[in-house]
Amino acid sequence: MSKPIAAGTADFKEQVLDRQGLTLVDFWAPWCGPCRQLAPTLEQIGDELGDQLQVVKVDIQEHPEVGSSYRVMNIPFMMLFKDGEQVDQLLGNHPKAKIRSMIENHI
Numbered sequence: 669m670s671k672p673i674a675a676g677t678a679d680f681k682e683q684v685l686d687r688q689g690l691t692l693v694d695f696w697a698p699w700c701g702p703c704r705q706l707a708p709t710l711e712q713i714g715d716e717l718g719d720q721l722q723v724v725k726v727d728i729q730e731h732p733e734v735g736s737s738y739r740v741m742n743i744p745f746m747m748l749f750k751d752g753e754q755v756d757q758l759l760g761n762h763p764k765a766k767i768r769s770m771i772e773n774h775i
Contacts, residue, residue, distance in 0.1 A: 672707075672714060672723035676731035683724050685752040690774060691722045692767075695738075695745040697729040702761040703744040709764050710746075713771070720775055750774050 672694065675683040684691050694710055696703035707725075714723040728735035728743060738747060738754075748756040748771060755774050758767065 672710060672725045675724045675726055675734075677733055680726065680731075680734050683722075684749050687722065687749075688751050689722065690717075690720060690771065691724055691749045692771060693747045693749065694723065694725045695728050695735050695740045695743050695747070696725060697727060697743055699729070700743050706744045706761045709767065713764060713768055716768075717771065717775075721771060746770075748774060 673683055675693075684693055692710065692713070694703075694706070696706070698704075710723050710725075714721060726734050728740060735745075742759060744759075744761055746758045746767070747754055748758075756770050758770055
């Protein structure tokens with residue numbers, strides 16, 4: 669499985685906002701059980717969609733300013749960006765099919 673890219677305050681713009689194509693940002697924290705349960709699902713989706721999707725993880729404990737700039741109040745929280753613009757979002761740990769459906773609506 670491919671590992672998602674970790675991003676934070678210093679490189680969020682480069683990894684997400686300046687990137688062309690689809691980027692799924694997973695806002696998470698190490699202490700969050702549902703976040704840890706969601707991680708393998710996002711890795712699978714990243715593998716399956718290959719170069720159509722980049723998965724980026726933002727640890728809101730290490731980089732709270734990134735989460736607060738997008739008003740992330742609860743985690744896990746996923747935001748989908750297309751060509752640097754936010755196009756969709758999903759709160760909570762969802763089945764793989766629901767997450768893929770959200771992404772495929774923008775491919």
